[in-house]
Amino acid sequence: MQSAKLQQQDPDVFGLIESEEQKQQNKLSMIPSENFASPAVRAALGSVFVNKYAEGYAGKRYYEGNQFTDKLELLCIERMKQVFNLPADWHVNVQPLAGANANLAVYNSLLKPGDTILSMYLPDGGHLSHGWSFPEKEEGGLEAGADDQVYLGGSRKVSIVSKIFNVVQYKVDPKTELFDYAEIRKIAQQYKPQMIISGGTSYPREINYVELASIAKEVGALYMSDVAHEAGLIAAGANKSPVGLADVVTFTTHKTLRGPRGAAIMCRGDLAEKIDFGVFPGLQGGPFEHTIAALTVCLKEAMEPGFKVYAHQVVKNAQRLALGFVKKGYKVVSGGTDKHLVLLDMRKQGFSGRNPAKALDRAGIILNRNSVPHETGSPMNPSGIRMGSPVLTTRGMKEPEMDMIVEWFDRVIKLVAPFANLKTAEFMEATKGITELDDIAAEVKALCAKFPLEF
Numbered sequence: 001m002q003s004a005k006l007q008q009q010d011p012d013v014f015g016l017i018e019s020e021e022q023k024q025q026n027k028l029s030m031i032p033s034e035n036f037a038s039p040a041v042r043a044a045l046g047s048v049f050v051n052k053y054a055e056g057y058a059g060k061r062y063y064e065g066n067q068f069t070d071k072l073e074l075l076c077i078e079r080m081k082q083v084f085n086l087p088a089d090w091h092v093n094v095q096p097l098a099g100a101n102a103n104l105a106v107y108n109s110l111l112k113p114g115d116t117i118l119s120m121y122l123p124d125g126g127h128l129s130h131g132w133s134f135p136e137k138e139e140g141g142l143e144a145g146a147d148d149q150v151y152l153g154g155s156r157k158v159s160i161v162s163k164i165f166n167v168v169q170y171k172v173d174p175k176t177e178l179f180d181y182a183e184i185r186k187i188a189q190q191y192k193p194q195m196i197i198s199g200g201t202s203y204p205r206e207i208n209y210v211e212l213a214s215i216a217k218e219v220g221a222l223y224m225s226d227v228a229h230e231a232g233l234i235a236a237g238a239n240k241s242p243v244g245l246a247d248v249v250t251f252t253t254h255k256t257l258r259g260p261r262g263a264a265i266m267c268r269g270d271l272a273e274k275i276d277f278g279v280f281p282g283l284q285g286g287p288f289e290h291t292i293a294a295l296t297v298c299l300k301e302a303m304e305p306g307f308k309v310y311a312h313q314v315v316k317n318a319q320r321l322a323l324g325f326v327k328k329g330y331k332v333v334s335g336g337t338d339k340h341l342v343l344l345d346m347r348k349q350g351f352s353g354r355n356p357a358k359a360l361d362r363a364g365i366i367l368n369r370n371s372v373p374h375e376t377g378s379p380m381n382p383s384g385i386r387m388g389s390p391v392l393t394t395r396g397m398k399e400p401e402m403d404m405i406v407e408w409f410d411r412v413i414k415l416v417a418p419f420a421n422l423k424t425a426e427f428m429e430a431t432k433g434i435t436e437l438d439d440i441a442a443e444v445k446a447l448c449a450k451f452p453l454e455f
């Protein structure tokens with residue numbers, strides 16, 4: 001529907017869309033799992049494919065009228081194979097509705113209830129869909145300061161994955177904040193998992209896929225690499241690829257890949273049938289063909305030379321941010337980044353990430369509070385701040401702009417530091433009168449105007 005028609009028919013929703021557009025245009029979106037999809041991707045997303053039911057796979061649908069959805073899905077798969085340079089015998093499924101669904105579909109395809117999964121510890125940057133449970137006593141808080149590099153979970157099963165499987169988690173080395181592969185090998189030998197998983201939401205370093213594949217092989221486990229965050233960087237060669245090393249690779253399509261919200265699974269050819277069955281009918285009904293249409297457009301964009309340049313600049317920008325924060329005396333987790341995200345441990349400043357993130361939002365810098373290695377806070381009030389460069393880079397920003405952002409960030413933190421340990425409502429009240437936060441928002445807006453987003 002054209003905007004004019006939407007405005008006429010539903011001014012409420014039209015108004016909210018307008019407000020969201022203005023916010024995205026005038027503020028710096030620095031949540032590393034977000035990006036800004038092109039007008040072409042969004043046009044395909046809003047296309048008539050939204051109307052079509054297509055349960056099944058190309059040539060084997062449960063509904064008639066799928067002549068064009070079949071062609072679309074096959075084109076999407078073909079482009080995916082090209083973009084990720086898949087070996088001839090690898091298979092692709094583009095139907096998972098989201099990243100967590102893609103992971104569930106893999107477990108559904110390849111594991112039995114009660115099997116052991118070895119995945120990354122959630123507070124060190126893992127993901128809920130790789131399993132998560134609390135020890136009973138923690139009442140929602142994170143495990144404080146344990147030195148063990150293995151986490152066996154607890155009786156409060158937060159994620160369905162932990163309800164179905166026995167989830168053991170490996171942590172980063174407490175000193176380096178990096179994975180210690182010798183330690184992971186020992187844990188794998190001890191717990192003998194059926195599946196090893198790598199990947200997550202806030203580990204700022206490249207993962208050694210060769211090493212994890214070899215550990216999995218040694219203990220007879222399958223290896224699933226979840227590259228939701230890095231998919232675009234991998235497609236462009238800015239990060240290494242787990243393809244051909246892992247047995248299965250899953251990812252979302254809206255982060256560094258810059259497509260619609262969705263997900264995909266790529267796997268060894270001999271697992272194809274199981275994976276397809278595990279997605280449909282095993283887990284989902286009709287695929288979102290409008291999302292697949294948008295993903296197909298995004299994959300064409302990813303084949304263009306400009307995408308390679310983009311993805312490499314994403315990494316350069318994140319590294320410039322990390323360097324800037326180190327120079328200003330912030331504690332950058334692991335000392336830097338190899339990819340699109342930077343994680344700061346705000347305990348060095350004497351407070352958590354929650355209140356500063358709110359002040360930064362007011363100043364026009366949108367990022368998120370996040371847990372950090374050796375977390376002592378809770379999920380709602382963790383110790384870190386996570387930020388990323390994908391949207392900034394889509395706007396065309398480069399190193400000089402990253403330096404400006406570090407300066408603004410530091411100004412905000414200094415302005416609100418005296419109040420940062422208050423309860424959030426009190427913090428908001430206490431900082432209401434700090435008009436310099438609004439001055440910074442105006443400066444941010446002026447920078448954004450020089451790097452406009454195309455709606």
Ligand code: DSN
Pocket residue numbers: 033099127200201
């Ligand atoms: N919610 C995503 C993130 O922010 O990293 C992961 O699912």
